[in-house]
Amino acid sequence: MAVKSVTCVAPVNIAVIKYWGKTDEKLIIPLNDSLSGTLHTDHMCAKTTVAISSKFSKDRMWLNGTEESLDNPRLLACISEVKDRARSAGKLTEEELQWNVHICSENNFPTAAGLASSAAGYACLVYALAMLYKIDGDVSVIARRGSGSACRSIYGGFVQWIAGTNPNGTDSIAQQIVPASHWPEMRVLILVVSDSRKKTSSTSGMQRSCENSELLKHRVAKCVPERMSEITKAILKKDFETFAKITMQDSNQFHAVCLDTYPPCVYMNDVSHGIANLIHTINKFAGRTVAAYTYDAGPNACLYLLEKDVPGVLAAVNHVFHTDTKKEEYYRGLSVDLVDVP
Ligand code: PMV
Numbered sequence: 001m002a003v004k005s006v007t008c009v010a011p012v013n014i015a016v017i018k019y020w021g022k023t024d025e026k027l028i029i030p031l032n033d034s035l036s037g038t039l040h041t042d043h044m045c046a047k048t049t050v051a052i053s054s055k056f057s058k059d060r061m062w063l064n065g066t067e068e069s070l071d072n073p074r075l076l077a078c079i080s081e082v083k084d085r086a087r088s089a090g091k092l093t094e095e096e097l098q099w100n101v102h103i104c105s106e107n108n109f110p111t112a113a114g115l116a117s118s119a120a121g122y123a124c125l126v127y128a129l130a131m132l133y134k135i136d137g138d139v140s141v142i143a144r145r146g147s148g149s150a151c152r153s154i155y156g157g158f159v160q161w162i163a164g165t166n167p168n169g170t171d172s173i174a175q176q177i178v179p180a181s182h183w184p185e186m187r188v189l190i191l192v193v194s195d196s197r198k199k200t201s202s203t204s205g206m207q208r209s210c211e212n213s214e215l216l217k218h219r220v221a222k223c224v225p226e227r228m229s230e231i232t233k234a235i236l237k238k239d240f241e242t243f244a245k246i247t248m249q250d251s252n253q254f255h256a257v258c259l260d261t262y263p264p265c266v267y268m269n270d271v272s273h274g275i276a277n278l279i280h281t282i283n284k285f286a287g288r289t290v291a292a293y294t295y296d297a298g299p300n301a302c303l304y305l306l307e308k309d310v311p312g313v314l315a316a317v318n319h320v321f322h323t324d325t326k327k328e329e330y331y332r333g334l335s336v337d338l339v340d341v342p
Helices: 073-089 094-098 117-132 148-154 202-212 214-237 240-260 270-286 307-321
Strands: 003-011 013-017 022-024 034-038 045-053 060-063 066-068 100-107 157-161 174-178 186-192 291-294 301-306 335-340
Touching: 003 117, 003 148, 013 148, 013 214, 013 240, 013 291, 013 301, 022 202, 034 148, 034 214, 045 117, 073 094, 073 117, 100 117, 117 148, 148 157, 148 174, 157 214, 174 214, 186 307, 202 214, 202 240, 214 240, 240 291, 240 301, 270 291, 270 301, 270 307, 301 307
Parallel strands: 060 100, 186 335
Antiparallel strands: 003 045, 013 034, 034 157, 045 100, 060 066, 157 174, 186 301, 291 301
16 A cells, blocks of 8 residues: 655754743744753654544544544644645645544653653654645744744754744744754753653743733843844854753743742742752852753753753762762763762
């Protein structure tokens, strides 16, 4: 039987300037620009196979081995946008475009634990579909329709997501600032505080913050534009000190917005705060900035640091938290190491 299939792998990205809040829920247009590093690792990836065939009787999807309903507006938006672009590109016949699609996706890290699993998942799905349907051009705009932050996982290295000004979202796209090779000493340590699902999804947390956080308005109008410009300069100059300070300030402000939301969204726990304190203590005693923490919508810490400082920081984390280091191997680029913090 005629089957066309493509398999792709996409890694997670960890934001240093956080996206929080939308101007359009359906099109997923963000309130503010954001910036992240895409991890260069085999450990935190989504792997997706997409296939089309004249023999498939209906569209189907499996996520981590379990069949899931395709009745999800975001997923359907991604599939239909890819098919629309494929129709204009004209590389598949109309008959092939009518064939049903099967999607099989796996994450090798906790789903929905604030570890950007949906970002990797949708980036991977959209990239795989784009290859299968042979469409050209930027596809970050399509990945954005699945999960906003997914648009940044389409590119490697440091990536910005420009909020855009067009109400139909066509200019709300991700762009690479520098490839991972620009700053080969950069490393990311992920300290897994908890791998259970987060209590408040980022979608509902954002909605609530938009409804009633005054701090969010100040953040969007005043803080993010300045930080985007300063952190971009720091990345281009490989100025770790400035990069780290802005990263920690932005994470702290994002969680302050979450607490300023009513009822509050509480993502960090005591262990998360303990890790942040430890990083400030390390930086103070070293007399320089050794590492920066950042937290997404969950309690897990992501530490950005330079390769030379990985052993020292890991030793301090192990000493204070008695951790279980899963992997002691480092990769070039934005590599990652997973550490369980009990
Ligand atoms: O793309 P979403 O809906 O999973 O939202 C992600 C929001 C944060 O992870 C908290 C910040 C970010 O920019 O990734």
